Amino acid sequence: MRPTPLPGPPPQGGRERRRAPQASAPAEAPANLTIDLDALVANWRALAARVAPAECSAVVKAEAYGTGLEPAVRALAKAGCRTFFVAHLAEGRQVRTVVPDATIYILGGLLPETEATHVHFALRPVLGSGEEIAQWRRLAATCDPCPAAIHIDTGMNRLGLSPDEARRLLTSDDGLRGFPVALLMSHFVASEEPEAPINAHQIELFEELRALRPEIPASLANSSGIFLPQRPYFDLVRPGYALYGGNPTPGAPNPMRGIVKLQARILQCRTVEAGETVGYGATWTAPDRRRLATIGTGYADGFLRSGSPTDATAGGQAFIAGSHTPFVGRISMDLIVIDVTGVTPEAKAGDLVELIGEHLPIDIVGRNAGSIGYEILTSLGRRYHRAYIGG
Numbered sequence: 444m445r446p447t448p449l450p451g452p453p454p455q456g457g458r459e460r461r462r463a464p465q466a467s468a469p470a471e472a473p474a475n476l477t478i479d480l481d482a483l484v485a486n487w488r489a490l491a492a493r494v495a496p497a498e499c500s501a502v503v504k505a506e507a508y509g510t511g512l513e514p515a516v517r518a519l520a521k522a523g524c525r526t527f528f529v530a531h532l533a534e535g536r537q538v539r540t541v542v543p544d545a546t547i548y549i550l551g552g553l554l555p556e557t558e559a560t561h562v563h564f565a566l567r568p569v570l571g572s573g574e575e576i577a578q579w580r581r582l583a584a585t586c587d588p589c590p591a592a593i594h595i596d597t598g599m600n601r602l603g604l605s606p607d608e609a610r611r612l613l614t615s616d617d618g619l620r621g622f623p624v625a626l627l628m629s630h631f632v633a634s635e636e637p638e639a640p641i642n643a644h645q646i647e648l649f650e651e652l653r654a655l656r657p658e659i660p661a662s663l664a665n666s667s668g669i670f671l672p673q674r675p676y677f678d679l680v681r682p683g684y685a686l687y688g689g690n691p692t693p694g695a696p697n698p699m700r701g702i703v704k705l706q707a708r709i710l711q712c713r714t715v716e717a718g719e720t721v722g723y724g725a726t727w728t729a730p731d732r733r734r735l736a737t738i739g740t741g742y743a744d745g746f747l748r749s750g751s752p753t754d755a756t757a758g759g760q761a762f763i764a765g766s767h768t769p770f771v772g773r774i775s776m777d778l779i780v781i782d783v784t785g786v787t788p789e790a791k792a793g794d795l796v797e798l799i800g801e802h803l804p805i806d807i808v809g810r811n812a813g814s815i816g817y818e819i820l821t822s823l824g825r826r827y828h829r830a831y832i833g834g
């Protein structure tokens with residue numbers, strides 16, 4: 444028997460050029476990821492309205508938290524977002540190709556010998572040490588203007604000038620000579636816990652330091668910081684997680700709209716008898732006769748192996764036909780087994796189950812995996828069929 448010829452490859456370089464990350468056709472893909480750009484924009488608008496007249500930027504590092512950098516930036520820019528933050532220089536270059544006129548900050552600071560690239564693509568470094576400031580000043584003598592931000596560490600102890608270094612810099616006559624400081628910023632340690640005393644401490648310290656140079660725009664709040672009772676908006680806020688549907692107010696209802704929907708396809712169903720085990724390591728034993736479904740998503744797709752159920756943790760869940768059903772056995776690279784006993788209508792091969800969405804918001808998915816929604820988003824796999832709606 445002769446094989447049926449498959450359609451040829453798409454023409455190279457023409458209109459059919461695909462956008463990365465590579466997406467397979469929906470019928471071929473064991474899982475479909477849908478990103479709702481209208482919900483993303485609605486989330487940005489809601490935050491912008493809340494903090495006005497302060498400016499609302501967008502943090503789009505790590506592929507816009509796994510949702511896809513280019514579509515996210517394009518939709519946000521169209522909605523009026525003018526300032527973007529990324530972690531790496533390469534990400535900044537990518538944002539620049541989408542938004543020629545936006546302000547783009549590189550949170551990771553200034554690596555040696557990258558000054559010219561920053562200038563070439565009009566990217567602003569977030570300077571976090573005396574050396575970085577000196578390095579930028581040397582370059583800034585050759586360009587006009589070369590604005591940058593200065594990061595003050597008010598408690599995180601990762602990046603930024605210490606409060607003492609910042610005080611010296613901001614009070615010395617020529618500390619800030621050489622280039623325009625477009626932003627003074629710091630970052631919250633525990634803004635998702637409004638009761639944590641460190642929030643008030645960081646706000647007070649930042650207020651004291653920015654008051655030394657009140658003419659410089661200031662920024663402190665990430666997503667959860669925007670919801671603190673002190674309203675520490677200053678001149679600009681820097682939400683990431685909340686834009687992508689994460690709950691910035693854990694423990695209270697989520698004020699944001701979910702933007703990610705992940706549906707995986709059932710590849711096979713089977714019935715196991717009491718005493719049979721499932722998956723690698725035989726970590727789960729059927730307590731009685733059970734109906735199981737195997738779905739085509741695994742840890743290689745970002746479904747963290749830590750979401751496997753154990754004696755101590757319930758693990759992940761899927762939602763099908765109106766019910767939450769538990770993962771059973773270990774999550775493997777490409778497959779997860781779920782217990783669909785009693786689900787009606789009976790689950791069958793080809794059916795789609797929800798792994799992330801209305802019934803399984805990312806905060807819950809993160810918790811079920813012993814992690815946080817941030818890690819779920821930024822781990823979203825590259826093998827899914829990706830579709831963008833709205834924008």
Ligand SMILES: *Cc1c(COP(=O)(O)O)cnc(C)c1O
Pocket residue numbers: 502504550629630664665666667681682683684685
């Ligand atoms: C990632 C990041 C943000 C965004 O934080 P979310 O909690 O996702 O809103 C803001 N500022 C800095 C410095 C960051 O690194």
